[in-house]
Amino acid sequence: MTTGVQGPAVRVQSLEKSYRELHVLRGVDFDIARGAIFALLGSNGAGKTTIVNILSTLLRADAGMVSVNGFDVATQAAEVRASISLAGQFAAVDEILSGRENLVLVARLRHLKDPGKIADGLLERFALAAAARRRVSTYSGGMRRRLDIAMSLIGNPPVILLDEPTSGLDPEGRLEVWQAVRELAGQGRTVLLTTQALDEAEQLADRIAILHEGRITVNGTLAELRALLPPAKVEYVEKQPSLEDVFLAIVRGGSPGGSDGADTAAGTGR
Numbered sequence: 001m002t003t004g005v006q007g008p009a010v011r012v013q014s015l016e017k018s019y020r021e022l023h024v025l026r027g028v029d030f031d032i033a034r035g036a037i038f039a040l041l042g043s044n045g046a047g048k049t050t051i052v053n054i055l056s057t058l059l060r061a062d063a064g065m066v067s068v069n070g071f072d073v074a075t076q077a078a079e080v081r082a083s084i085s086l087a088g089q090f091a092a093v094d095e096i097l098s099g100r101e102n103l104v105l106v107a108r109l110r111h112l113k114d115p116g117k118i119a120d121g122l123l124e125r126f127a128l129a130a131a132a133r134r135r136v137s138t139y140s141g142g143m144r145r146r147l148d149i150a151m152s153l154i155g156n157p158p159v160i161l162l163d164e165p166t167s168g169l170d171p172e173g174r175l176e177v178w179q180a181v182r183e184l185a186g187q188g189r190t191v192l193l194t195t196q197a198l199d200e201a202e203q204l205a206d207r208i209a210i211l212h213e214g215r216i217t218v219n220g221t222l223a224e225l226r227a228l229l230p231p232a233k234v235e236y237v238e239k240q241p242s243l244e245d246v247f248l249a250i251v252r253g254g255s256p257g258g259s260d261g262a263d264t265a266a267g268t269g270r
Contacts, residue, residue: 007070009034009159009190010055015064017050024050026214028064032207034158037181037191039205041198043251046211048194052163055192056086069159085152086161092148095137099128099147102136106154122150126180142173149180159190166200178203198244208243210250217250 010032017025024047032038042048053059055068057077066073069083093102100119107115123129126146136144145165152160162181166174174197181204184191195201201208202222209219218225222243229241229249 008032009036009069010038010192011065011067012051012055013065015051015054015066016062017047017054017059018062023214025061025064028211028214028216030209030216030219032190032192034190035185035188036206037185037193037204039201039208040192040194040211041196041201041208041247042194042211043196047214048211049163051211052086052161052192052194055080056084056161057081082155083157084159084161085155085157086163087145087148087152087165088163093136093144093151096135098133098135099123099139099143100132102147103151103154106151110155112155118154122153125183126150127176140173141169142176145169145173145177146180149177149184153184157189160184160192162191162193164194164196166195166197174200198242198247202243210247212251218246 008031010030012028012030015025015028016023028047028051030038030040040048040051050059054061054066054073057073057080060074068080071079071083073080094105097105100116100123103119103122104115107118112118120129120132123132126149128143128147128150131139131143136147139147149160149162149165165181166177169177178200181191181193185206193200193204205222207219207221208225209216211217218228225243225246226241229245231238231240
């Protein structure tokens with residue numbers, strides 16, 4: 001896939017979106033480097049899915065500039081759609097078909113050569129070959145999500161949008177999807193991951209942004225975000241603030257650089 005220009009895989013500048021009187025996005029700014037996993041954190045209703053829908057051309061922004069793979073979302077929608085793949089909060093798979101049939105169907109719809117070979121390669125890559133001919137209705141939640149992500153890769157899009165991909169999965173299913181996301185990044189794909197699961201962002205992301213009250217409040221590596229809170233001291237043992245500490249301090253109106261994150265246990269002088 002040819003890019004429009006050199007630069008970040010995704011660029012969002014001064015993005016705004018309202019639904020009547022509800023201002024969801026109030027000037028959102030962030031870039032995603034090519035080949036990176038970027039986690040967008042936020043509470044329910046923060047606007048994460050709205051951003052994904054704008055990036056995927058499903059929704060028009062009220063103001064701002066958004067580009068994907070060098071193409072402007074507003075004026076080059078066809079090129080943007082050819083550059084991305086979107087996996088939503090629920091696996092978009094046909095439960096009547098087998099896993100292999102789902103993949104072959106998508107490859108045929110995209111008019112690709114040798115859809116069977118494409119399907120078999122993806123089944124191997126996502127550890128689904130043993131279940132290839134089983135109906136998807138018999139798959140576990142993690143298997144369905146892995147199949148959904150595999151389907152999204154048909155056509156080799158350089159940018160992958162994953163909107164809460166582990167929502168509703170059990171711990172084993174989450175780990176399976178995490179491994180699939182790591183493999184995407186290992187192949188040089190750019191991944192935008194929206195999530196409410198803070199440990200998910202800690203495990204996967206190169207950079208993490210927190211969306212709160214319509215704006216990106218912080219944006220950085222995990223180490224940079226941890227540095228926003230002072231370490232807690234308990235019995236002379238220094239405890240680094242977790243991503244959860246940073247997130248809660250921001251969304252509850254606290255100051256990441258303040259002293260609220262320090263907790264000195266009583267009796268440390270004994």
